[in-house]
Amino acid sequence: MNFSTSQSLFERAKQLIPGGVNSPVRAFKSVGGTPVFIKRAEGAYLYDEDGNRYIELINSWGPMILGHAHPKIQRAIAEVLPHSFSYGAPTRREVEMAELICHMMPSVEKVRMVNSGTEACMSAIRAARGYTGRNKIIKFEGCYHGHADSFLISAGSGAYTMGSPDSLGVTQGVANDTLTAPYNDLQAVQTLVDANPQQIACIIVEPVVGNMGCVLPQAGFLEGLRKICDKEGIVLIFDEVMTGFRLARGGAQEIFGVKPDLTTLGKIIGGGLPVGAYGGRKEIMDSISPVGKVYQAGTLSGNPLAMAAGYAMLTELNENPQIYTQLAQITQKIVHGIQQTLQKLSLNYTINHIGSMYSLFFTDKQVINFQTAKTSNTQLFGKYFHKMLQKGVYLAPSQFESLFISVAISDSDIEHILQANEESLREIHQENI
Numbered sequence: 032m033n034f035s036t037s038q039s040l041f042e043r044a045k046q047l048i049p050g051g052v053n054s055p056v057r058a059f060k061s062v063g064g065t066p067v068f069i070k071r072a073e074g075a076y077l078y079d080e081d082g083n084r085y086i087e088l089i090n091s092w093g094p095m096i097l098g099h100a101h102p103k104i105q106r107a108i109a110e111v112l113p114h115s116f117s118y119g120a121p122t123r124r125e126v127e128m129a130e131l132i133c134h135m136m137p138s139v140e141k142v143r144m145v146n147s148g149t150e151a152c153m154s155a156i157r158a159a160r161g162y163t164g165r166n167k168i169i170k171f172e173g174c175y176h177g178h179a180d181s182f183l184i185s186a187g188s189g190a191y192t193m194g195s196p197d198s199l200g201v202t203q204g205v206a207n208d209t210l211t212a213p214y215n216d217l218q219a220v221q222t223l224v225d226a227n228p229q230q231i232a233c234i235i236v237e238p239v240v241g242n243m244g245c246v247l248p249q250a251g252f253l254e255g256l257r258k259i260c261d262k263e264g265i266v267l268i269f270d271e272v273m274t275g276f277r278l279a280r281g282g283a284q285e286i287f288g289v290k291p292d293l294t295t296l297g298k299i300i301g302g303g304l305p306v307g308a309y310g311g312r313k314e315i316m317d318s319i320s321p322v323g324k325v326y327q328a329g330t331l332s333g334n335p336l337a338m339a340a341g342y343a344m345l346t347e348l349n350e351n352p353q354i355y356t357q358l359a360q361i362t363q364k365i366v367h368g369i370q371q372t373l374q375k376l377s378l379n380y381t382i383n384h385i386g387s388m389y390s391l392f393f394t395d396k397q398v399i400n401f402q403t404a405k406t407s408n409t410q411l412f413g414k415y416f417h418k419m420l421q422k423g424v425y426l427a428p429s430q431f432e433s434l435f436i437s438v439a440i441s442d443s444d445i446e447h448i449l450q451a452n453e454e455s456l457r458e459i460h461q462e463n464i
């Protein structure tokens with residue numbers, strides 16, 4: 032494959048954009064090499080500036096559930112275009128969007144639109160603090176809730192991959208208010224709660240983690256968090272930026288049957304346009320301005336283009352529940368095929384999956400938290416990543432990110448993915464001996 036145009040764009044980009052990218056993970060730093068610059072995408076495929084085609088397994092980190100440039104979403108955006116792109120004033124679509132979100136995710140009784148998952152999580156913890164009158168929060172090691180100061184403590188995703196899980200620029204004062212526990216460890220949470228009586232405002236968690244690779248909650252973990260929060264008057268926040276409307280119509284909370292007090296949502300509810308939202312119990316949401324005294328605002332919040340795209344996608348998902356069966360079937364076929372290859376090649380690597388999310392970890396340990404995820408051989412992952420890229424499959428450029436499947440992936444795409452996977456694993460294994 033020729034990557035020369037991407038290489039020259041990257042050189043130009045590095046002169047003017049820090050690291051040549053507008054979000055760190057996409058710089059390929061943890062896998063080496065030059066990021067490919069994307070020109071366009073359609074259905075299951077990405078096309079780069081050099082004309083290379085890839086089967087898409089990131090899907091904009093979640094939102095492209097229906098595949099790229101879906102005609103219904105295109106039409107919805109096109110209908111809005113002649114009417115201008117931002118008013119900074121309320122619109123009918125925002126009301127309809129709120130109704131649809133609350134209908135699909137019943138724990139959300141009231142919802143506020145923002146512009147990104149970071150904004151949603153940052154605002155949700157402020158609401159929890161305002162509502163409870165307490166300062167501290169609990170998050171889990173390796174979970175990532177965007178780049179607001181309070182979350183850059185033992186953070187996963189790019190923060191870990193780039194070597195700054197506890198970012199510079201976060202003050203000690205802010206850091207002191209963020210307590211961390213290992214994911215799937217209820218005892219550690221209870222210990223923190225006991226050591227900080229009446230001081231914990233909220234526990235924020237990815238109910239299924241996507242930011243240390245795909246990691247599932249063990250039986251009883253989410254239920255246990257719910258119990259602790261109920262007993263101690265703590266607000267339970269599910270960060271469903273990656274899982275909401277992707278794992279099920281009602282998100283991970285529907286699958287696991289645990290109702291959070293607040294939920295944060297992101298890119299998915301914009302169908303790929305920049306959107307976020309946070310919502311939940313009425314009495315907590317009513318702490319937010321202009322009803323209550325927790326301030327949060329935004330000119331572009333509820334932007335008409337983003338609302339149109341998001342509403343079209345959520346409507347499609349709401350009206351066609353078979354999409355979730357299709358997504359699970361496609362993912363099952365890929366995961367099953369990879370498992371067969373691992374067996375055939377006598378490789379003991381771990382694969383985690385649920386619904387339309389999966390990760391292949393280059394470790395023989397069961398991956399249940401950040402510590403076990405970190406036992407993965409990231410050098411080997413880097414080699415695997417580049418082999419797959421060369422064979423036309425676009426994976427997340429880090430071991431510590433989940434992959435996201437779209438319904439646009441066909442049986443022949445699955446065959447292509449599995450063949451590329453077998454060849455790549457065989458090649459890196461042979462090179463490694």
Ligand code: HOZ
Binds near residue numbers: 055057175189242
């Ligand atoms: N924070 C995203 C992964 N969890 C990556 C965002 C991007 O680079 O676009």
